[in-house]
Amino acid sequence: MIVVVGSVRGPKVRAVERFVELFGSRLQADSDIRIMTMEAVSGVRETPIRRVEIMQGARRRAEVCLARADELADPRVFGVGLEGGLTSSMNRTSKGYADMSFSKIGLT
DSSP states (O other): OEEEESOOOHHHHHHHHHHHHHHHHHHOTTSOOEEEEOOOOOSSOSSOOSHHHHHHHHHHHHHHHHHTGGGSSOSOEEEEEEEEEEEEOSSOOSSSEEEEEEEEEEEO
16 A cells, blocks of 8 residues: 655654554555655645635645556555645634644545
């Protein structure tokens, strides 16, 4: 199985590596899981400022990863899109915004 991360940024890649370390045996118990990274364009601004935009960025990154599945020599490919940004805070904060992150995982 191959897990393709739609980013080359260290924190995002480490988060996926940690996930695979903790839960990989539940995904693919009988073989190794290989992690690949790629720079996937999210299609949203550099720092998204609405929840829907953050979710769109995560989804787009996962879709870009899955589009490469045909090029890979493994029939099971997970595409992982991670996107972070700011959104209006329901709680009172000094600036009125809170950091928010979303993940989207797709499987071929």
